[in-house]
Amino acid sequence: MDGFVLVLLLAALPAAGNFAGGLLAEVLNVSDRALSLALHLAAGIVLAVVGLELMPEALTATPAWVPVLALAAGGLGFIGLERLIDSVRRRLAGDDSGSGPWAIFAGVGLDLFSDGVMIGAGTIINPTLGLLLALGQVPADAPEGFAAIATLRRAGVPRGKRILLAASFGIPVLVGAALGYFILRAAPELVTVSVLAFTGGILLCVVIEEMLTEAHDVATSRLGPVVLTVGFALFAAISAYLG
Template sequence: MAIFTGVALDLFSDGVMIGTASLINPSLGLLLALGQVPADIPEGFAAIATLKRAKVKRSQRILLSLAFGIPILLGASIGYFVLRDAPEIITLSVLALTGGILTSVVIEEMISEAHERETSRTDPIFLTVGASLFALISVYLGS
């Protein structure tokens, strides 16, 4: 259950960020939501594989997979409805804090993992393509 809790906390924070960003600009909220989908798919596969390795029953794994939608929807609802009437400085602060925490966790994870194995020549290309795709979507949505 620790793996589910960890993933659920990550999804909840993603939801808060999406809900808060939607207050600032609905296009920004949509952009963040679209960006989270491909980012969270590998995390979901890894969580399910870990649960399978821990011999969790298939029916429980399916229920847990379906339950992953709850934290992100709850976080987005809280981010939107709680901060709806808050001053803009509070909304921007919550967005910056959430984004900063997620960024620092990702950077720390990437740096430690990058030193565990030899990197491929294609890794920088995929990183550049991913950043470029995010920038193109951002420009297209007008954020």
């Protein structure tokens, strides 16, 4: 059980980084242009997570077509996620913020879930590896938390609710860490990487269909493509030096 406590402590690091990014969105007066650029930055980071972390690991499994199929199935997962969000919104009286901000929020939560799975599984292999994985996620998760909460703020979600939502980002990473530690550690590698690939497929759809669409709806900027690639490069550097 001491090992599981360590996993939870390590998983709390990216959750704290994400929460800090969300709090920063509360104290700063975020302009439309700044929000658009923040969404581009977060999109670049998530694309890098999928392209440089999730899929390279998934493609080492045999047969490789299973995680590839799981990645494609992530598109169906995204459709299901959108329907779930719309259903919840209809049940919430007075919520007319649209599904875009909530889909972005859910996408960031899924990214944290994948972080937790990797931290849980990595800590089993070597506690030092788990620590490096956790530390490497912190600078990547902070911009995502900022973008998610700033988008909800622009959509008119009440401040108290936004702070609770920012704090709730700790749930998916802790759940993912527990899943990686207790369940996926005993599962075949093919199952573990397929779960991560499926999550990656959903994240790709969230980035393209929601994050970038929302960024362009909020404001247009010539710096958008630059910030997008900076986000990708930021995570690439983290992966290269802390991965």
